[in-house]
Amino acid sequence: MSERIPKGAAALLTALLLCAPPFYLDAFWLRVGLFAMAAAIGAVGLGLLTGTAGQLSLGHAFFLAVGAYGYTWLAGEPGPGLPPALAALLAVLLAGAAGGLFSPVAGRVRGIYLGVATLALVFLGHHVLLTADSVTGGFNGRSVPALTLGGFSFSADGPAVTVLGVPFGAEERLWYLGLALLAGTWWTARGLLRGRPGRALAALRDSETAASVMGVDIARYRSAAFVVSSMYAGLAGVLLALAFRRVVPDYFGLTLSVDYLAMIVIGGLGSVAGATAGAVFVTALPLLMTRYADQLPLVATPGTTDGGVGPTEAARYLYGAAIVLILLYAPDGLHGLVRRVRARLRPAAPARTPESLPATSAVRAKEHTP
């Protein structure tokens, strides 16, 4: 939050900048952006759960899958064939309901135990996706029906749209949809974090006993955090399905869950902006490395078999190393790094804003010991 530029103007400028890409970039970049936006929505949800409420979850891929498959089934054939916008809404609610069904576990099981318990969701969910052919299409998955909103189709099939001389295909249209959803996510998540629920969850994370003494209903808040985070994941799943145009079970595996965990850790726990930055980093890195493989040193172009390091592998190395290095040298992630740099540039900075505090305490806070 800069003091010199008014907050509203800064937000407006960012919004304008984010609206520009469809006019200048080609479909590849827009796709990268779309995946990053979908990932950011999911990561914000996971950040709420793991960063703020301190509940480790490795089951995020499952809720993404519920959102993606929920939308595909509800809007498609075979399935009820509902209007796509309604199907998207119901898919998000469905993901929330799935999170709610897990709440007997989520409300009671703690820390690392919960992390492994949610692992079960991923494997059981994957099994269901593979076996429930009639709903999920089995191993080969299903194609995703396009989203239409009041006659406007978010795909290239509908009537052609040209804005300022740029033809708007599926990517361009989905870009704005993603942007709107991401903005909604930011707005709601920041509201939650700054308000009473966010403070209750942070208190819960720092000391459960102290929080319950202060009047926080522990089991209820823990379950609620899980449900809300699942709903964000469901929304991300819907957007991902729209961007991919086909959903397959193998995408929603443990790797995806770990990716989401990495996003929020790289970005900085407990911060919405950090989760977004982490999501962009983790999503864009492999795509960009694959695209520019021929120009990078030490990286073999895809398809060659001379035993060199392929671009996907190089991206994985870099990604794993990034997790380790960031956690060793900047345990509060990119978000904390930015804040520290900013504090150094402006030594006479005013007192920190309250919302910057939970991010540090996520990592640094000590248990109270008498």
Place this chain on the structure above:
Amino acid sequence: MTALLDSVLAGLALGAVYALVALGFVVVFKASGVLNFAHGSLLLFGGYLVAVLHDDLGFAGALALAVVATAALAGALDRLLLQRGDPDPRAAHVQTIVTIGVDIVLLTDLSRRIGGDLLSLGDPWGDSVTRLGPVTVADSRIAAIVVSALAIGAVFALFRFTSWGLALRAAAEDTEAAALMGVRLTRVRTLAWCLAGALAALAAVFLASFPAPGLERTTGQIALKAFPAAILGGLASPPGALAGSLLIGLTEALAAGYQSELHVLGEGFGDVVPYAVMVAVLLVRPTGLFGAKGVARV
């Protein structure tokens, strides 16, 4: 009846191998509070070394070297990466995620080396079988049960009778008090990681031998099934890990053996049944079967 005996024996063998892996999780968790997500790739590392070296060194030599090398790698991982951070108990969460990063790097490298191959480990029992009354058992399974029992017995003896074991138990009970009593926490911790690495390398041999086709790049993922086993028993309890592993091994083998009766649940349900069992247990006992309920003070 024979089918039941078959399944039970297979389950015991599987459970014994899971126990080796789960014990590694438990030892590391007891010593450092970290859930080691890199355990699967450590296991793969051990198996890969045996596969590469057994032509030159013979199976026993390769296994010995792999066990030592994996132990050293695990110890180095703990000493060089994880112990750099502050010793704050909260840091255990961060370190857990560091192990995820390590796992990604290690697994990427090993899968690149292994590629799509199936590596043979050159183990002496091959695909031979022994007849025990009405049932036929693969020698590899008998070896798995016997070797695991010996190794687990040795680990329990280490816990019980050595000064390192005492130090480990003291440190797990109360880190600060242990340090004040002269326990060298860093050394106790690093040794625990070494032990876990050694157990992982040992487990790799049995996971890749008959009836499994050989070592492949997904072998390390089997370590993920030992997660439920370790959690089921209660992460800080070695006997719990043993009980949990046997329970998981038996249910998995029985679900696979009676697959036709369980057809409603879909093909390959045996692979995911450990997770279903785990969720069911955690619903009733949120800290596992043998896990102690923590007393919290404010």
